[in-house]
Each structure stands twice: as structure tokens, then as C-alpha cells.
Amino acid sequence: MSVLDDPGLFGRQWAAHYDDPGNPDPAPAVAFLAGLAAGGPVLELAIGSGRVALPLAERGIPVEGVEASPEMVELLRAKPGGADLPVVIGDMADVPVEGRYPLVYLVFNTLFNLTVPGRQEECFRNVARVLAPGGAFVIEAFVPDPAQFDRDEQQVQVWSVTEEAVGVRLHKYDREAQTFLRQTLTFSNGGVKLEPFGMRYQWPEQIDAFAAAAGMRLDARYADWAGTPFGPDSRAHISVYRS
Known part of the structure; x- marks a missing residue:
């Protein structure tokens, strides 16, 4: 699962x-x-x-x-x-x-x-x-919008920037399954935190x-x-x- x-x-x-x-x-x-x-x-x-x-x-x-x-x-x-x-x-x-x-x-x-x-x-x-x-x-x-899928996959999005942490987002699409995975990564002195999110569009x-x-x-x-x-x-x- x-x-x-x-x-x-x-x-x-x-x-x-x-x-x-x-x-x-x-x-x-x-x-x-x-x-x-x-x-x-x-x-x-x-x-x-x-x-x-x-x-x-x-x-x-x-x-x-x-x-x-x-x-x-x-x-x-x-x-x-x-x-x-x-x-x-x-x-x-x-x-x-x-x-x-x-x-x-x-x-x-x-x-x-x-x-x-x-x-x-x-x-x-x-x-x-x-x-x-x-x-x-x-x-x-x-x-x-498949064109937006392409744009999402070709860039790393800066989600947040603070004195304590930096957050970035990346996307991966499966066109055949009509799903995507968005991963938000937060980098801080405490380590790296992963927050996955997915959809079936x-x-x-x-x-x-x-x-x-x-x-x-x-x-x-x-x-x-x-x-x-x-x-x-x-x-x-x-x-x-x-x-």
C-alpha cells in the first residue's frame, strides 16, 4: 500500500x-x-x-x-x-x-x-x-493540462525561504496512469523533511x-x-x- x-x-x-x-x-x-x-x-x-x-x-x-x-x-x-x-x-x-x-x-x-x-x-x-x-x-x-505537467517537471519550485529552513517542491507525472506525485522537501538544521502528495486526475x-x-x-x-x-x-x- x-x-x-x-x-x-x-x-x-x-x-x-x-x-x-x-x-x-x-x-x-x-x-x-x-x-x-x-x-x-x-x-x-x-x-x-x-x-x-x-x-x-x-x-x-x-x-x-x-x-x-x-x-x-x-x-x-x-x-x-x-x-x-x-x-x-x-x-x-x-x-x-x-x-x-x-x-x-x-x-x-x-x-x-x-x-x-x-x-x-x-x-x-x-x-x-x-x-x-x-x-x-x-x-x-x-x-x-499536459503542457503544465511538462512545465512542472522541468522546474524546482522554491516553496519557502526563512532563516531556519528552505522548502522546495518537485513534481512527477505518470501520463498513462493519470497520476502525479508532488514532493515537498524542507531543509533545516534538523535534517530533511519529506511531505509527499499525490492525485489521480x-x-x-x-x-x-x-x-x-x-x-x-x-x-x-x-x-x-x-x-x-x-x-x-x-x-x-x-x-x-x-x-
């Missing part, structure tokens, strides 16, 4: 810095999702530190979550309102909850964090199990096939949370699937 197959790896490695400046503004996503919530309750897979869930709940929409990382859940619980959100600690591919939700959502490319072959498909099947009739499953994901039409196999259909697709029409040059997509 690869270390990347551990669903709690990301949170365990990055929770301490996850809420540092640099994450996208959640407001556009919250506004978009609120329009599909139908009063709730809604379910966020990989709820993390509540970046999207908490402002959505502030609108009066009941939000529940699934999160593999106890460290991330600790961040969520420490925030105003975070202790009030029901969260199951578990693998998001299993969707380990019961009930019928008018909305399930998975943002910030996190579908691709499921690196074991077949687990993304299982995620869709399990979401279909808990969706209310006519309910929506919303995915936010990047559109793979998919093109939009492949994700559509997962949805169709699970009994869902593509209802709408946009280039961003503002509803910009999706086109051949779009580098990301917001896809809405219906049961």
Missing part, C-alpha cells in the same frame, strides 16, 4: 498550515452552493477546517461533513460554530453517513485525492446512495462517466463559481450532477 493511499495523509501533514493565507475566497462557492441547498441538510465531503462549510452554515443551512483527518476536524472545532457541525471521521469515498441530502459537494480538486484505482467511482456510487431524489452532487476540479468527460455509471446525469457545468460558461480554454470546472 502506498503512503498516498492513506485518506488521512493530507490533513496530518498540512493541517498546521492549512488556514494560512493563500486559499481561495470561499464566498463565491458558498453563494453558489446555497442556491442548491434547498434548505438542507447538505453534506460536504472532505470538510477540512470548514472553509466552505462554516460560512454556508452561517446562512442558516444545516451542514454535515465527512473528513478523514482528525487534525483537520480539530481546526474546524476550534472555530466559531465549528463544534455545532456533525462530522464523521472516515474516508470520503465511503460516504459513511445515512439519510437523504438535497446537496452533496466536494470542492478544491479533492476528488483527485482518491488515488487508489476505483475509489473515485465508489465515491460517486456512494453519493448516489445518499442523495435525495433530484438532489445535486457538485464537484470542483481542475482540467488537466481525470478529464471532465471521465468524471461524467463516473456519474453516469452511478445513475447520475450532468445537469450543468461552469468554469468557476460565478457561473462563467465552461469552454475549451477553461482550466477548471464546477460540475453539477443530478440523481
